[in-house]
Amino acid sequence: MRHQELGGKSIIIRLEIGGDRMNFGLVANMVSNLGGDIIAIDTIHIGNGISIRDMTVNVVDATAIRSITEAIEKIPGIRVVNTSDRTFLLHLGGKIEVTPKVTIQNRDDLSRVYTPDVARVCEAIREDPDKAFSLTIKRNTVAVISDGSAVLGLGNIGSRAAMPVMEGKAMLFKQFAGVDAFPICLDTTDTEEIIRTIKLIAPAFGGINLEDISSPRCFEIEERLRAELDIPVFHDDQHGTAVVAYAGLINALKIAGKAITDVTVVVCGIGAAGVAITNILLSAGVKEVIGVDREGILVEGETYSNPVKTKYASYTNPLKRSGTLRDALQGADVFIGVSGGKLLNRQDVLGMAPNPIVFAMANPEPEILPADIDDIAAVVATGRSDYPNQINNVLCFPGIFRAALDCRALAITEEMKLAASEAIASVITEDKLGKYDIVPSVFDQSVVERLRDRVIRAAIAGGVARRIPKEYR
Numbered sequence: 001m002r003h004q005e006l007g008g009k010s011i012i013i014r015l016e017i018g019g020d021r022m023n024f025g026l027v028a029n030m031v032s033n034l035g036g037d038i039i040a041i042d043t044i045h046i047g048n049g050i051s052i053r054d055m056t057v058n059v060v061d062a063t064a065i066r067s068i069t070e071a072i073e074k075i076p077g078i079r080v081v082n083t084s085d086r087t088f089l090l091h092l093g094g095k096i097e098v099t100p101k102v103t104i105q106n107r108d109d110l111s112r113v114y115t116p117d118v119a120r121v122c123e124a125i126r127e128d129p130d131k132a133f134s135l136t137i138k139r140n141t142v143a144v145i146s147d148g149s150a151v152l153g154l155g156n157i158g159s160r161a162a163m164p165v166m167e168g169k170a171m172l173f174k175q176f177a178g179v180d181a182f183p184i185c186l187d188t189t190d191t192e193e194i195i196r197t198i199k200l201i202a203p204a205f206g207g208i209n210l211e212d213i214s215s216p217r218c219f220e221i222e223e224r225l226r227a228e229l230d231i232p233v234f235h236d237d238q239h240g241t242a243v244v245a246y247a248g249l250i251n252a253l254k255i256a257g258k259a260i261t262d263v264t265v266v267v268c269g270i271g272a273a274g275v276a277i278t279n280i281l282l283s284a285g286v287k288e289v290i291g292v293d294r295e296g297i298l299v300e301g302e303t304y305s306n307p308v309k310t311k312y313a314s315y316t317n318p319l320k321r322s323g324t325l326r327d328a329l330q331g332a333d334v335f336i337g338v339s340g341g342k343l344l345n346r347q348d349v350l351g352m353a354p355n356p357i358v359f360a361m362a363n364p365e366p367e368i369l370p371a372d373i374d375d376i377a378a379v380v381a382t383g384r385s386d387y388p389n390q391i392n393n394v395l396c397f398p399g400i401f402r403a404a405l406d407c408r409a410l411a412i413t414e415e416m417k418l419a420a421s422e423a424i425a426s427v428i429t430e431d432k433l434g435k436y437d438i439v440p441s442v443f444d445q446s447v448v449e450r451l452r453d454r455v456i457r458a459a460i461a462g463g464v465a466r467r468i469p470k471e472y473r
């Protein structure tokens with residue numbers, strides 16, 4: 001198994017090698033014995049009896065980095081100059097930048113993009129505010145906004161620490177769907193402050209992608225902003241995740257040979273993602289969804305400290321089952337985890353119905369590793385890019401916003417989300433479908449194309465499109 005698949009990382013070790021040539025065979029053996037894999041050696045400098053070389057090594061975990069560097073230093077004639085983690089190198093100075101579309105070559109250009117001529121454009125927008133869509137970045141720009149309170153599965157790590165994820169989302173928006181996205185991390189977790197701030201900055205944007213805001217505040221924030229703004233507001237951890245999970249389930253059920261109306265689904269982690277996944281599955285025809293959180297199975301009649309869970313219990317778990325996660329899984333067909341790492345074990349899955357489907361979607365560490373249950377599950381999926389079947393909201397948010405921006409949608413509706421799931425699932429045709437191929441790769445360009453098409457059609461049919469793109473007129 002590749003080390004990357006074990007959640008490993010890649011490091012570059014810069015070596016100064018003196019005297020005779022280094023015995024690479026010896027070093028490679030030693031690195032391999034200590035849990036590393038040399039994937040490249042680059043010569044940086046040779047001269048004066050020494051050479052400087054960068055050795056790129058894949059390692060299983062951080063402890064391997066230490067043992068490898070210590071062992072190398074013990075080899076006579078070799079000195080470790082420094083060690084750099086390639087992931088950190090990639091983040092130096094941030095991952096995105098703003099680039100002008102035209103170059104200002106002379107004073108004439110200057111007076112057009114800036115004063116005095118820009119004033120005429122401002123006046124035009126003052127007279128007709130809708131012109132902001134054609135004459136400013138609003139047409140193609142989405143704000144990716146977090147308060148840093150539920151970042152991946154890392155919890156409340158704060159607004160500064162959340163930035164790398166939001167920058168990453170902005171990269172994905174651009175690369176996969178040509179959407180310009182701007183990462184914004186707010187230094188508050190106060191619901192009213194967040195709502196007010198987003199309303200105040202909304203004029204610049206054609207859409208708001210809320211990200212990694214913890215439950216239950218995320219529900220009120222999204223609901224209020226949807227009511228008060230005339231651009232789509234979409235909490236990605238709720239709806240992006242739900243759209244992709246449902247898309248994955250459509251295809252996983254074909255492998256397991258089960259019908260959506262017959263299956264019992266256990267959703268673990270009744271937060272932002274868990275509530276939205278449940279809602280989309282219920283509207284898609286699932287009859288029995290059992291929710292499990294820290295308190296165990298959520299049952300109607302109980303009052304939970306989090307009112308979202310009390311409400312959730314009132315419309316799920318129709319047979320009023322109670323107990324632990326393992327109890328919930330007895331005889332269940334599908335497990336969907338959007339909770340935390342490593343809380344499921346093989347024994348739990350063995351108790352499920354034949355041909356179980358397991359979506360362990362917590363990030364960065366899934367509820368269970370695919371290798372632990374691959375032999376007993378019909379389908380296993382995670383949220384990560386280093387395993388097969390990546391059920392991650394990245395399959396949805398670029399394309400759904402591409403569609404919403406292109407038809408200037410007032411909102412992203414339930415019908416648009418269902419259309420998005422069907423579009424994603426439809427990319428996997430019968431000949432492509434397999435245990436390890438239930439959802440398309442994020443690099444499959446037809447995902448965004450299909451999503452755009454199906455979602456624009458749903459927006460037009462639902463009356464939320466303010467602009468009908470040429471090809472739909």
Ligand SMILES: NC(=O)c1ccc[n+]([C@@H]2O[C@H](COP(=O)([O-])OP(=O)(O)OC[C@H]3O[C@@H](n4cnc5c(N)ncnc54)[C@H](O)[C@@H]3O)[C@@H](O)[C@H]2O)c1
Nearest residue numbers: 152153215269270271272273293294338362363383392393
């Ligand atoms: N794959 C994806 O596309 C995707 C998308 C969104 C979220 N996620 C992941 O799902 C998880 C939840 O995200 P969220 O935005 O819904 O967060 P959230 O904070 O809104 O909800 C998490 C819920 O999980 C529950 N939980 C945590 N540990 C638990 C445990 N040991 N047992 C039972 N319940 C537990 C919490 O009580 C909470 O209700 C995170 O790990 C996140 O990275 C993955």
Ligand SMILES: O=C(O)C[C@H](O)C(=O)O
Nearest residue numbers: 151152153237363392393
């Ligand atoms: O960021 C991701 O990889 C998916 C999701 O938005 C999450 O919060 O885990």
Ligand SMILES: [Mg+2]
Nearest residue numbers: 152211212237
């Ligand atoms: Mg997220």
